[in-house]
Amino acid sequence: MIKIAVASGKGGTGKTFVATNIFYALMRKNFRAMLVDCDAEAPNSIAFFQTKLIKVSEVTQLVPVINIDSCIYCGKCREYCNYNAIFILPPMKIIQVIEDLCHGCGACSVACKYDAITEKPVSLGKVNLYSNNGEPLFIEARMNIGVMSPVPIIKEAIKNINNQAEIIILDSPPGTSCPFIQTVEPADYIILVTEPTPFGLSDLKQSVEILKTINKSFGVIINRVGIGNMEVYDYLTQENIPLLLEIPFKKEIAELYSVGKIASEKDFILEKQLFDTVENIILQYGSSYNKR
């Protein structure tokens, strides 16, 4: 099995576009592939395919519940909480859990010597499993609206990956913080999608910096070639980063995407180019993974 993450620092450069089209190309070649949408805040990839929802699992986090009959307001739980999620005013016998700040680490329960803390699960989001022919093919991480962090849902989605699959495509959330790291960390190879604009380049540099720090293999696809300027090419040459593919800016591609269609269904050149790109990655990085 090989896991390939499709990521980008900047939003809207075409991650989902690339991930869905690669997945389409792999399915047409009868690979046992799986698409995992890790952009839990704005999950969009599954909508491009005809699918049936086959399983929903709730992702929860534990938050403390304080039993005020046993609590002596000693403040030990607040001392243990590294997220300032417990508010306490001992003289007035006020103690309150601020659930939005709680990370569910359980430190307060360990701190309490009076059995005054129990825990209850709260929902953070869902991991949805979809298929289009019986076999699970798509996993979607979907965060509830109002929840602070998508990370636990992303982790759970990745845990749901079927071991039978040969190729896993992970559609990453934008940015370079925790949600991005959680997605690229389990990947064997990362495709960074950028656009030839100053904003695109600046965000690409940040993503490259972090992938180098965590020692990941990666390459770049430049999307919307024809707009912007050439600076990104200079940067790739300078840093010796492989340029995997250039996708031209075409209004037809944008239009197909806008109505939720896979561009490769119409654009056979794009389909072939994306397939060749992935095939090269598998040849180079897939085998080393198997030996591990």
Added chain:
Amino acid sequence: MIQLKILFYSMEVAIISGKGGTGKSSISAAFATLNDEVVLADCDVDAANLYLLFNPSNEEERIFVTGEKAFIDYNLCTNCGVCINYCRFDAISFKNRRILISEIACDGCKLCSRVCPENAINMIPNDKSRVYAGSFRNGKMVYGRLAPGEENSGKLVNIVREKAKQIAKTNGLETIILDGPPGIGCPVISTITGVDKVVIVTEPTISGFHDLERIVELVKKFNLQIFVIINKYDLNLSVASQIKTWCLRKDISLAEYLPFDENVINAMVQKKSIIELNPELEISLKLNMIWYIIKNQKK
């Protein structure tokens, strides 16, 4: 004698979008260069970009500690494994007969450090993130830079906003423009909490529409006045009009179309806002009108 004081209040406008790449930053840059001097705060601390256009002077730099991470002191660790069972983030494991903490999985809760019988686990603060403040050609600018891979971006956004408010007050600037991050999570919530107006930028795609629905639901929880800009509307007229109809049903103050114009990218390449590139373009005039309505429309 009674001293009369003028209460100073600046209006905060947040520009956000569920989906990334819809044009938030280009639109923020346009609003920031339309007329009066403003405070421009880049709240996309994960991928701050506006400084590229405006090259602000660096007048103040502050360290922001995002949290802590646990590190093992192998001189003291006896590999007893007590910490493993306490960690709820699957960050601690046995590898090569040694306890190992994954820096990526560690959430910084400190529980392992507290329960370690040998006191072999230390917490080290993440102090690579920064907040910068300075001047740009049409006012003041504040931006945060979250060190790659770090969390707590919501808290950093709060600090950027506090700084922006303080600067607005000392310089008598009436408008604060917040360029927000994509998504609907913590940093977005921090960007919109307590602002006066929210501008959501979307695009006429199925994904853009879906993300708009999610972010409107979030913003509605905060009971804020919402304006929607359907950017690049001419890329798909039918989806654009579906979005507009939906907005009107949702009781949104304004839903306006903005055309696709390659000059927006040309402006970015020349390190200018679209207004600075050419204030007479159709898109520039439209932005001028939209900003006028946003600024002046009462709830």
